[in-house]
Amino acid sequence: MATIRIPEPVPSPAQDCEKLKKAFQGWGTDEKEIIRILGRRNAAQRKEIRDTYQQLYNKSLLDVLFSELSGDFRKAVMLWAYDPAERDARLANEALKSKRKSITELQVIVEIACASSPHHLVAVRKAYCSLFDTSLEEDIICHVSQPVQKVLVSLVRSYRHDKEVVDSTLPKLEAAKLHDAIVAKKLDDEELVLVLSIRNMFQLRQTFKFYKDDYGKSIDQDIMACGKGTLESIVKVAVWCIDAPEKHFSEVIKASIVGFGTDEDSLSRAIVSRAEIDLMKVRGEYFEANKSSMDNAVIDDTSGDYKDFLMTLLGANI
Template identity: 30%
Template sequence: MAASYRLGTVNACGPNFNPENAANAFHKAMKGFGTDEKAIIKLLSGHCNGERQEIKRIFKGMFGKDLEEELKGELSGHFLDLCLYLLMPAHHFDAWCLHKAMKGIGTKEIRLIEILSTKSNSEIQRIKTDYKKLFGQELESAVVSETSGDFRHILVSLVQGNRNEEQYIDSNIVRQDVKDLYNAGERILGTDESVFNKVLALRGTGHLQEVFKLYREEHQRDIEAVISSETSGDTKEAYLAIVKFIKDPPRYFAECLYKCMEGVGTKDDRLMQLVVDRSEIDLKDIGDKYMEMYKTALPTAVADDTSGDYRNLLVSLTNPK
């Protein structure tokens, strides 16, 4: 969906990877009185998700126990949650996060937006398959039951995974989309959200970048300003997320991380999920952008807003290896 940024903060060990040694190290860290949290942090942040899955398999074969269950008996709070997030298979993580955002009382709309507005068609299809496998329900059905109105419409459109991913850009369609967006927003009283929905959910990255550029040239307004004045609530946030991600993915996620930590209190679960999700994809790029935008290193910001072993693991994950 967007440009490929492949500089993460967590990398594979490569030829030096030894799952038996790692499994033994986990066992040693939890054996006897007390727990060696530093060793657990080093093991989790020092291996990529694929390696963690192999360590889990070997650990169970060596000791007859699930690594996750052993950690549950030794750890607690946000530190335990973050450890379990890191041990979850990467291809299940997005589906699990979406389910968590929709279960229980209230829906965490921001997590639905952050996930569904930033995935490629193939990633969306994988998430839908995993969601059905893990929770026995179609993702679209879950979204429909937990959202409403125009916000539901844009999420359902994104769940289809039908964005045009061809590289060719038709300038005639670009001009028509600019015209349609103007006619559906600034030109009329009220807003025709269906037009914004169609353009933002179906058009490709390069195409949308040209649409945003031409809109600015023809109407002297950034598309974000138009969306902010013409829409509201969760629908506005979803539209803005798509635009910001299309324009600059690291900047979008840097802003998301900042919002997790600004003000009183830290939105810990959102922060953990974002760090885990991007750690092997583009978290180094995000950290660089965070420094540029907020004049603070991302690990420093994390350290200032969290505490204990939870903080130490998060800091390790946000520091490039």
């Protein structure tokens, strides 16, 4: 369900590095060549390219990209060039250090905690410690106020079982716990937060199904009926990221391009972070929800190299 297209056969990392080096040389940078190479390699291949570039030219590819590119294009290419765990650690840190800490910023932390594998989440926590000399959860405590703090700290401490194992005795019981907390408008309720943080995805999807069957409305509808604050949005994003990440990312992309101006940071994050996971499903979900093409929307709202890069990640030939 990835959208990126890797050529067959794929050039060797040394060949890629040589071409990249050429693209950086001379009067102007050959952005198209950079897009054609990096935009069509998966995370493991990009890592090999980074390592090989360092060995061959004794320079960090990331530093060179930073100095040669600019604007939203640079930001998006850098996100893509980082190791995914380091990328997410940096995104989380940026969100926590931002002045505004609305859902637009903080949702990245929920995405990392609820729409990633347990292995990836741990790798992000590890990268966070290495990069910032403090842990992700310590920074959440330092920079986010209650009650959102409590929910985020608990979510990032997850290590969900990733096999499809469902304990059939739990969904009804835990749907009731969730419902009790939501009816009481206590979205930072200890049991609610714990259930969302420790149960595996398959288990929780069953619980959400029982919730709808038993109480008439879907859990996300009931959550949003509690209020319009950051807490409600954070819990709703957690539920969506667990239940159907493609719904969440389709909404992030829609929100980033709707109306006047574009939120390039959100748009880049959604496309870069899902291009190797489920961007095909995101595209389908976008079409379902908006009855229009996500790719066309991206084309209409972006331009130049930035547009070409995003479209390459979406599988287009530029």
